[in-house]
Amino acid sequence: MNAKLDRTAARTADRNASPGSDTLWKWLTFSPAFAFMLLFSALPLINLVATSFQNVTWTGGQADHSAAGLSHYLALPADVLFRAGLVNTIIFAFVAVGGQAVLGLALALFTTKVTRGRTIYRAIFILPILIPGIVIGAIWKLMLNFDFGLVNKLLGAIAIAPHDWLGGSDTALLSVIAVDIWHWTPFCFLLFLAGLESLPQDVFEAANMDGANAWQEFIYVTLPLMIPTIVVTCAFRLVLAFKVFDEVYLLTGGGPGTSTEVISFTLYQRFFTEDQLGYGSAMSVAVIFIVSLLLVFAISAGRRFEGAAK
Amino acid sequence: MNQIRINRRQAIAGIGATALASTIRPVWAQSVAPITIVINQSPWFDSFSKTVQAYEAETGNKVELDVNPFAGSLEKQRNSVRAAAGTYDILIMNSGWFAEMYFGGFVTAISDIDPGFQLDPDLFTLANSIYFDPASKTMAPSGKLMSMPIQPNLPMLYYRGDLYKEKGLKVVETFDDLFNNAKALNSPPDVYGIVQRGARGAYTVSYDFFPYLFGMGGGIYKDPVAGDYSLTLNNDVGREALDYYIRLAKDAGHPKTAAMDQAEVIQALVTGHAAHASVVIAAWSQMDDPEKSIVVDKMEFAPTPHAPGLPPGPALGHWLGGISHNVPDERKRAAVEFFRWFQRPEAQMVNAKAGGIPLNAAVYNDPMTEERQFRWMKPLAAALPHAVNPFAFPEASEVISVLELGLNRSIAGEISSVDALNSMSDEIEAIMAKHAYKTGKGAPLG
Numbered sequence: 228m229n230a231k232l233d234r235t236a237a238r239t240a241d242r243n244a245s246p247g248s249d250t251l252w253k254w255l256t257f258s259p260a261f262a263f264m265l266l267f268s269a270l271p272l273i274n275l276v277a278t279s280f281q282n283v284t285w286t287g288g289q290a291d292h293s294a295a296g297l298s299h300y301l302a303l304p305a306d307v308l309f310r311a312g313l314v315n316t317i318i319f320a321f322v323a324v325g326g327q328a329v330l331g332l333a334l335a336l337f338t339t340k341v342t343r344g345r346t347i348y349r350a351i352f353i354l355p356i357l358i359p360g361i362v363i364g365a366i367w368k369l370m371l372n373f374d375f376g377l378v379n380k381l382l383g384a385i386a387i388a389p390h391d392w393l394g395g396s397d398t399a400l401l402s403v404i405a406v407d408i409w410h411w412t413p414f415c416f417l418l419f420l421a422g423l424e425s426l427p428q429d430v431f432e433a434a435n436m437d438g439a440n441a442w443q444e445f446i447y448v449t450l451p452l453m454i455p456t457i458v459v460t461c462a463f464r465l466v467l468a469f470k471v472f473d474e475v476y477l478l479t480g481g482g483p484g485t486s487t488e489v490i491s492f493t494l495y496q497r498f499f500t501e502d503q504l505g506y507g508s509a510m511s512v513a514v515i516f517i518v519s520l521l522l523v524f525a526i527s528a529g530r531r532f533e534g535a536a537k
Numbered sequence: 538m539n540q541i542r543i544n545r546r547q548a549i550a551g552i553g554a555t556a557l558a559s560t561i562r563p564v565w566a567q568s569v570a571p572i573t574i575v576i577n578q579s580p581w582f583d584s585f586s587k588t589v590q591a592y593e594a595e596t597g598n599k600v601e602l603d604v605n606p607f608a609g610s611l612e613k614q615r616n617s618v619r620a621a622a623g624t625y626d627i628l629i630m631n632s633g634w635f636a637e638m639y640f641g642g643f644v645t646a647i648s649d650i651d652p653g654f655q656l657d658p659d660l661f662t663l664a665n666s667i668y669f670d671p672a673s674k675t676m677a678p679s680g681k682l683m684s685m686p687i688q689p690n691l692p693m694l695y696y697r698g699d700l701y702k703e704k705g706l707k708v709v710e711t712f713d714d715l716f717n718n719a720k721a722l723n724s725p726p727d728v729y730g731i732v733q734r735g736a737r738g739a740y741t742v743s744y745d746f747f748p749y750l751f752g753m754g755g756g757i758y759k760d761p762v763a764g765d766y767s768l769t770l771n772n773d774v775g776r777e778a779l780d781y782y783i784r785l786a787k788d789a790g791h792p793k794t795a796a797m798d799q800a801e802v803i804q805a806l807v808t809g810h811a812a813h814a815s816v817v818i819a820a821w822s823q824m825d826d827p828e829k830s831i832v833v834d835k836m837e838f839a840p841t842p843h844a845p846g847l848p849p850g851p852a853l854g855h856w857l858g859g860i861s862h863n864v865p866d867e868r869k870r871a872a873v874e875f876f877r878w879f880q881r882p883e884a885q886m887v888n889a890k891a892g893g894i895p896l897n898a899a900v901y902n903d904p905m906t907e908e909r910q911f912r913w914m915k916p917l918a919a920a921l922p923h924a925v926n927p928f929a930f931p932e933a934s935e936v937i938s939v940l941e942l943g944l945n946r947s948i949a950g951e952i953s954s955v956d957a958l959n960s961m962s963d964e965i966e967a968i969m970a971k972h973a974y975k976t977g978k979g980a981p982l983g
Contacts, residue, residue: 287863307960334808373727373793374810394796396949482737483795484951485942499612501740501935502637512856528590 236527255521272515280492281437309510311485312493313517318403319489320368320521326408331415336445338416339423349420356413364477367406372480386403393479396486398492403474403487414499415460422456423449458529465525469518490514558826559569571599574858575617575625577610580803581688581819584893591887592878600875607631608739618643623861626868627812627875629687630857632666637931639683641668644859646681647853648875650869656682656786657880659898661689663855664926676929684857685876686896690817691851691920692748693913694740697722698837699811708839712752712781715813715842719789722812730789732811733782735948738799740838742948743855743940745815748841750778751925757936757965761929766969771958776982779954781949786948795949807832815841815852821913822892838913840920855924889914932972939964955982 281293303309338348355363370377371392379389392402426449434448472491479487481496494514498507561853574589574812576582603625605613611634617624618638630638634669638644646669647654662678663686670680683826694709700722701708723730734745750756755774759767769775783794783898786794791805803820805811807830823829824836840849858879860872878884885895885904889911897899898918928936939961947957959981969976 285619285643288641289642290619373796391793392794394793394805394949396951479796480798482945484737484946484950486949486951500608501938502538502615503935531928 271478275508275511278505279512281505281508283504284371295505299506300513302506302508303513306493306497306510308481308485308488308493309490311488312490315400315471315486315488316471316490319400319471323404323407323411324464324468325405326460327412327415327464328457330408330412331455331460332419334412335419335423336418336449338420352416354412354431355410356408360473361412361477363406363410364474366479367409369400394483396483399479399486400481403478406474406478407468407471411464415464416461417455419453422453426452431506454532458526458532462522462525462529466518466522469521489515538786539897539914564759564978567597569874570865570867571601571849572626572868572871573603574599574627574629575603575605575610575613577607577865578604578792579607579688579819579856580799580817580823581690581893584819584822584888585687586893587891588879588884588888589753589894590763591884592875596874596878598871598874610947611739611983614638618733618861618863620863623863626861626864626872627680628859628861630859630873631740632690632853632855632857633928633937635666635684635857635859635934635948636929638859639671640674640931642671643862644683645858647685647863647873648682650866651861651873652683654873657882659882660880661898661921663688663853663857664688664924666853666855666926666929667857667950676926684859685880686855687858687879688819688856688894689896689921689924690856691917691924692745692815692841692854693851693916693920694839694841695806695811695814695816695836696839697832697835699832699835700728700812708837709813709842712749712842713715716785718787719785719813723789725767725792726810728810729791729805729810731784731785731813732791732797732802732805733794733815733950734797734799734802734806735786735794735838735945736796736943737945738798739941740854740937741798741941742944743937746778746782746944747852747925747927748850748941749782750775751852752841752847753778753781753845754844757927757940764975766930766974768962768966770965771955771962772979772980773982775804775958776954778945779958783948783954795945806830806836818894818913818917825910834909838895838916840916840923847922850923850925851920853926855926858937877918894914930974932968936969937964939968960983 280295280297281292281300284291284293335350338345338352341348358366369375371379372521373379373389373391373394376392378392383389390398424481430448430452431444434444439447471489472495474489475481475489475492476495481488481492491514494507494510497503497510501507539829562676562790566730586602589602592598593600602616610629611631614625614630614634616626617800618641622962626964628644628709630639630644656662665678666674667682667684667686667786668676668678668680669683670677694715696709699716700706704721706718706721707714708818709718714784719730722728750770753774755769755772755778757768757770759765759769791797791811797805799816802811802814802816803823805815806820807823807826808814809831818838819837825833827833841851843849858872858876860869865873865882880897882899885900886905889905891893894917900906901918905911906918927933943952943957943961943964944950947954962978962981966976966978
């Protein structure tokens with residue numbers, strides 16, 4: 228023990244004697260990771276921001292960059308698709324994630340309570356998340372088809388008239404949200420299940436001894452203990468939901484009208500289809516800013532909720 | 538028995554002559570470098586693929602096809618032509634974006650690669666869109682030969698000839714004829730009088746709307762050929778055309794018109810659920826394909842309808858083949874050799890028999906047009922002279938995006954036809970002004 232303490236003291240003395248070489252060593256070992264991050268994160272972002280202040284045209288096969296000032300940013304509020312996309316994306320993100328959180332928690336609670344077949348239930352519940360996005364689009368496009376879709380066939384069996392789920396302005400966004408809930412609930416389920424299984428059991432034993440019923444146990448014990456897990460899961464899902472593209476692209480193409488227009492799809496049209504590189508870059512920067520704000524809001528709301536629960 | 542004796546010298550001479558003969562190719566089929574063509578997956582892709590195979594078999598030259606979805610093909614073409622060295626030698630460009638490639642200097646003129654290249658005199662030039670003068674930025678025969686027509690796609694009216702015979706209906710000529718016939722055959726959900734596209738897409742509902750707009754004497758711009766891009770979309774003719782489109786969908790069409798895309802319209806035709814549809818002629822072969830269609834030999838074809846006293850106004854949805862500017866000269870010359878073979882009547886005959894749409898007028902004069910299988914050729918030949926090229930400027934994709942949204946919103950009932958036409962005109966006028974075209978707009982529709 229004394230020898231160990233002596234060695235520690237010796238190392239500390241060495242460090243104090245040459246702090247410069249230690250710092251240099253730290254920078255040398257950190258620099259490859261820093262360079263990687265700079266190259267693949269910071270530089271593309273800087274390039275994006277720079278392009279957002281330019282107009283890019285093509286002549287003689289070459290790009291011609293000219294200054295555009297703030298014109299692209301100032302044009303954003305007047306863009307019908309951008310406005311519709313922003314509103315729809317916010318609705319989509321909160322409703323879809325809310326649905327996934329509730330369903331995911333319910334399924335996780337159910338799985339922890341069953342005594343037999345838990346592995347089978349878990350396997351079944353996570354199936355949707357294993358399916359590739361393009362296949363999900365194909366499955367649900369067929370299921371929701373007006374003429375021969377399974378959903379309308381089942382409704383017809385109970386004498387309900389068929390509905391144009393993806394083609395009607397009133398139900399298109401809800402249908403896309405329903406597909407997203409079906410797709411991503413397993414993600415929430417897995418994280419909540421891990422959270423539930425890591426909760427201390429003595430708290431539940433104490434609650435039982437105090438005569439708490441199942442509902443009281445859930446409200447006063449389970450939920451408060453699960454808040455950190457719920458906050459992190461919902462924050463993660465919110466950010467991903469805000470970036471939704473594949474489901475909208477495959478199911479509705481943003482229509483009918485603007486009813487399922489989402490911000491990623493608007494960006495895709497402006498930047499890629501219409502080749503408006505400067506304006507598309509400005510839109511991208513705006514979206515990054517909005518998502519960051521959303522994340523900050525979600526985390527701070529979660530912390531406040533956590534504090535109130537304690 | 539007499540035996541023919543061949544000495545060694547004669548044998549060697551004979552072998553050499555055979556080897557030499559096997560290397561002789563027809564004049565139009567020079568041995569050239571392999572080329573890559575970037576192309577979209579379309580109803581006519583199979584026929585083009587078979588035509589390319591015939592080229593390879595006849596000439597021994599190699600062609601690779603890079604096949605993509607419609608929008609994906611445009612992205613790949615843009616990435617390729619903007620790079621230091623291009624991936625693709627021939628770009629199959631749609632009417633919606635070929636102007637972008639011309640104006641941007643992304644394709645090399647065929648006449649620059651081979652000044653002696655002769656266009657077949659019977660080849661359709663598709664509203665002169667194969668020519669471009671970089672100085673004046675116009676498309677006229679006085680400009681350079683920029684591209685080769687690949688598919689002269691036009692919308693045609695597909696209709697159920699068997700149902701017409703049953704009901705004693707006459708072939709549609711005017712819009713009133715179409716409305717009446719569609720109503721007469723409308724028996725949902727088994728058969729819809731007409732199935733139209735209404736979905737938003739890369740170039741979807743607006744393309745289907747154009748025959749109505751142009752066939753009624755309307756248009757988007759005042760005089761685009763003269764460079765006057767003042768908006769005429771939101772006038773009485775535009776309103777009449779859009780109201781007609783919506784009324785036809787409501788009274789004799791599919792209930793989910795606003796969500797119908799090309800695949801769904803064709804599906805409705807081949808499954809016998811549509812009595813009429815305006816579809817690109819390139820889809821004709823699917824009607825008579827027994828593996829896909831239950832209406833084999835029942836579908837007939839006619840030019841799209843028109844107002845009395847006016848010609849039909851089908852919009853060109855054609856495809857042109859351009860040669861990338863940033864590929865080696867050897868591959869550019871190889872691409873020209875492919876075009877030289879492709880434009881010939883014999884090659885176009887192969888194209889037609891494979892299910893494609895021939896580009897050479899000689900094919901339409903051939904006795905094969907009398908065959909039942911090619912009953913669409915005469916109506917197409919009648920429609921081609923009236924084809925309209927809606928976009929001759931590079932910012933077409935921005936304008937198409939506006940049209941797609943506005944038309945879809947009005948068909949979906951989200952906004953009225955008047956609001957749609959006024960808002961589309963405002964937005965298109967802003968786009969044209971932003972890019973410094975001569976433009977303006979009239980008073981909004983009331």
